[in-house]
Amino acid sequence: QKEVEQNSGPLSVPEGAIASLNCTYSDRGSQSFFWYRQYSGKSPELIMFIYSNGDKEDGRFTAQLNKASQYVSLLIRDSQPSDSATYLCAVIHSGGYQKVTFGTGTKLQVIP
Amino acid sequence: EAGVVQSPRYKIIEKKQPVAFWCNPISGHNTLYWYRQNLGQGPELLIRYENEEAVDDSQLPKDRFSAERLKGVDSTLKIQPAELGDSAVYLCASSFRNYEQYFGPGTRLTVT
Numbered sequence: 571q572k573e574v575e576q577n578s579g580p581l582s583v584p585e586g587a588i589a590s591l592n593c594t595y596s597d598r599g600s601q602s603f604f605w606y607r608q609y610s611g612k613s614p615e616l617i618m619f620i621y622s623n624g625d626k627e628d629g630r631f632t633a634q635l636n637k638a639s640q641y642v643s644l645l646i647r648d649s650q651p652s653d654s655a656t657y658l659c660a661v662i663h664s665g666g667y668q669k670v671t672f673g674t675g676t677k678l679q680v681i682p
Numbered sequence: 683e684a685g686v687v688q689s690p691r692y693k694i695i696e697k698k699q700p701v702a703f704w705c706n707p708i709s710g711h712n713t714l715y716w717y718r719q720n721l722g723q724g725p726e727l728l729i730r731y732e733n734e735e736a737v738d739d740s741q742l743p744k745d746r747f748s749a750e751r752l753k754g755v756d757s758t759l760k761i762q763p764a765e766l767g768d769s770a771v772y773l774c775a776s777s778f779r780n781y782e783q784y785f786g787p788g789t790r791l792t793v794t
Contacts, residue, residue: 613785672724
């Protein structure tokens with residue numbers, strides 16, 4: 571089992587719709603969770619982080635964390651073509667030196 | 683505030699040659715990361731520094747890769763000798779402690 575798993579996609583949504591991106595993790599003690607956006611040929615850009623169970627909203631983005639079920643989600647409301655990118659989930663594991671692991675990313679395509 | 687600076691942006695070398703990458707983190711960020719990213723994959727952590735100390739180098743291929751972070755600021759990642767399979771994008775990121783990371787533009791390495 572991979573430590574951080576994401577569906578590689580592509581996930582296609584029409585412009586204006588809600589895009590839902592999911593990430594599961596294996597280390598139950600993980601404490602910190604991050605979402606990065608990566609455009610083709612560019613480096614990852616931090617868009618959201620969440621440390622506590624529940625929802626965290628920032629503009630059109632909502633991160634949802636459920637530690638009991640070991641998943642974290644990213645919702646993008648009113649999706650725009652400029653949101654088309656690969657979305658990477660990152661997790662900081664518990665204990666020791668707090669290892670950082672990225673998922674392989676989900677490619678999102680917003681269709682005009 | 684200046685972002686993470688990396689150089690060079692691109693490097694083409696022949697196999698068995700040495701190569702070095704340089705990174706200057708965001709001012710005040712004590713944590714520095716080196717990642718390798720292959721096409722279609724998420725970033726893979728090679729080494730993480732807390733100030734001058736390498737706290738996680740479990741994924742660093744120590745037979746050919748080395749890194750240093752003198753004085754707890756700039757860092758250099760070296761490969762000697764390079765192999766064809768080392769072709770990838772090498773990303774540097776920094777953060778305040780082990781939290782939200784900010785990435786540099788990366789170095790695209792091609793080994794021929």
